[in-house]
Amino acid sequence: METKSILYLDSPIAYRVVGHGSPVVLIHGFAEDSTLWKYQIDLLSQHYQLIIPDLPGSGHSPLIANADIETYCEIIKIIVETEILKTDTVTMIGHSMGGYVALSFAEKYPERLNAVGLFHSSAFADTEEKKGARKKSIEFINANGANAFLKTSIPGLFADKFTNEHSNEIEALIEQSNYFTKEALIQYYEAMIARPDRTAVLKEFSNPVLLIIGEHDKAVPMPISLQQAYLPKEAHIHILHNSGHMGMWEEKEKANNILYDFIERAVTKKNT
Numbered sequence: 001m002e003t004k005s006i007l008y009l010d011s012p013i014a015y016r017v018v019g020h021g022s023p024v025v026l027i028h029g030f031a032e033d034s035t036l037w038k039y040q041i042d043l044l045s046q047h048y049q050l051i052i053p054d055l056p057g058s059g060h061s062p063l064i065a066n067a068d069i070e071t072y073c074e075i076i077k078i079i080v081e082t083e084i085l086k087t088d089t090v091t092m093i094g095h096s097m098g099g100y101v102a103l104s105f106a107e108k109y110p111e112r113l114n115a116v117g118l119f120h121s122s123a124f125a126d127t128e129e130k131k132g133a134r135k136k137s138i139e140f141i142n143a144n145g146a147n148a149f150l151k152t153s154i155p156g157l158f159a160d161k162f163t164n165e166h167s168n169e170i171e172a173l174i175e176q177s178n179y180f181t182k183e184a185l186i187q188y189y190e191a192m193i194a195r196p197d198r199t200a201v202l203k204e205f206s207n208p209v210l211l212i213i214g215e216h217d218k219a220v221p222m223p224i225s226l227q228q229a230y231l232p233k234e235a236h237i238h239i240l241h242n243s244g245h246m247g248m249w250e251e252k253e254k255a256n257n258i259l260y261d262f263i264e265r266a267v268t269k270k271n272t
Contacts, residue, residue, distance in 0.1 A: 001016050001017070001018040001041075002016065002017045002018065003015075003016050003060070004016070004017060004082075005060075006075075006078050006079055006082055008056075008064065008071075008074070008075050008078060009064060011056065011061075011062055011064050012060075012061065012062070013053065013054070013055075013056065013061045013075050013078075013079070014034075014053070014054045014059060014060035014061045015034070015051060015052060015053035015054065015079050016034055016050075016051075016052045016053075017049065017050065017051055017052075017083065018041060018045045018049075018050050018052075019044065019045030019046065019047070019048055019049050019050050020048075020049055021047055021048040021049055021267075022048050022049065022090075022091070022114075022263075022267045022270075023048065023049045023050075023051055023080075023083060023084050023088065023090045023091070024044065024048045024049065024050050024051065024090065024091045024092075024093065024263055025051045025052075025053075025076065025079075025080065025090050025091070025092045025093070025102075026040070026050060026051070026052045026093050026094075026098075027053065027055070027076065027092065027093065027094040027095065027098030027099075027101050027102055028052075028053075028054075028055065028058065028095055028097075028098050029094070029095040029096030029097040029098045029099070029120075029121075030096055030097040030185075030188045030189075030192070031058075031150055031153075031154075031177055031180055031185060031188070032058065032095070032096075032098075032177075033054045033055075033058040033059030033060075034052040034053060034054050034058075034059050035059070035176070036095060036248065037050075037052055037248065039248060039249060039252040039255075039256070040248060040252075040255070040256055040259060043256045043260060044256070044259065044260065044263070047260070047263075047264070048091075048263060048267075049083075051079060051080070051083055051090070053075070053076065053079055055072050055075070055098075055101070056071070056072070056075070056184075057180070057181065057183070057184030057187060057188070058180075058184070063181065063183060063184050063187065067187060067191070068187075068190070068191040068194060068195075069097075069100050069101055069104050069191050069192070069194070069195045070104055072101045072104075072191075073101050073104035073105050073108060076092075076101060076105055077105065077108075077109060077112075080112060089111075089112055089113055089114040089270060090112060090113060090114065091113070091114055091115045091116075091117070091262075091263050091266050091267070092105060092106075092113055092115075092116050092117070093116075093117035093119055093210070093259065094116075094117070094118060094119065094121055095119040095120060095121065095248065096119070096120050096121050096219065096220070096245065097121075097188060097191075097192060098119075098121070099117075099118040099119060099120070099121020099122070100121065100191075100192065100195050100198075102116050102117070102118070102121075103116070103118070103121075103123055103198040103201050103202075104195075104198070106198075106201050106205055107198060107201045110204075110205060110206070110207075113205075113207060114207055114208075114266050114267065114269070114270040115207050115208040115209070115210065115262065115263070115265075115266030115269075116205065116207070116208075116209055116210070117209070117210030117211075117212070117259070117262060118209070118210065118211050118212070119210075119212045119247065119248065119255075120212060120213070120214055120217055120219065120220050120225075120245050120246075120247060121220060122220050122224060122225060122228060123197070123198045123199045123201060123202045123228050123231070124197055124199060124224065124227075124228065125195060125196055125197035125198075126192065126193055126195070131193050134189045134192060134193050135189075135193070137149065137153075137189060138186050138189050138190070141182045141185050141186055141189075142182065142186070145182055146180045146181055146182040146184070146185050147177075147178050147180075149182075149185065150174060150177045150178075150180065150185075151174055154170060154173055154174050154177065155170055155174075156218060156244075157218075157219065157244055157245040157246050158170060158243075158244045158245070158246050158249075158250060159214070159215075159216040159242060159243055159244040159250060160216070161242060162242070162243075162244070162246075162249075162250045169249070199228060199231055202228060202231040202232045203231050203232070203233075205232060205233070206233060207234070207266065207269075208232075208234045208235075208236060208262065208265065208266050208269065209232035209234065209235050209236065210236045210238075210258075210259075210262045211225060211228065211229055211235060211236070211237045211238070212238050212240065212247060212255065212258060213225040213226065213237070213238065213239045213240065214239075214240050214243035214244050214245055214246075214247050214250075215239055215240065215241045215242070215243065216242075216243060216244045217243070217244050217245045218244060218245065219244075219245040220245065222239070236262050236265075238258045240254060240255065
């Protein structure tokens, strides 16, 4: 696996490249980094070229002041243009906040995509209730710091069964996330609050759309996810019945098979 970087506003943005074949971009979400996809890399890199960025403030990419979802989208565009031919297209999968970035990319640069996937993510803008909850989280982070917030919030991302059976793995994830600053987490929350509704993007996108839904997801509840299922022209909908918001960890094998089958269909369609 090769670690590379590009410059955006004179700030280095790190990303990893592994595998060969049709390019696939995997975008992590809030308070995550490129290691989110560690259980997917072995399988998918056997068939595709994986491009896995660290968004600003995550992993090896320093925070960029005043960045938002559109900033992250432009960063992904530069990475894509660096790695693939201008005539080629990519499959883009985003988890949670990463899905918001993928939707921004699909809105602005649909010609560069052969398919897009929302992994526990939504095209809907935040409701007032959701905005209020995010603002309360910002208040908590300001008062108590990033580490205290992640220690309380990360376990709730998983279904209860996984939390009970894999407490060591969740503790390790909390420990791994200790490098996040409160400035980074607040920026992510503010970016998510400000993002627009992008349901029109799902309606207008002409290529396949993947929706992976966690039955026990508290962050993006299944009823909300299902409301967007009818929007795409070609929707591939999968429910992970034993997952919360982290299905790529909670149901690794099933998630991997879903991702592989979807990407393979998209690549085959692109090449016909």
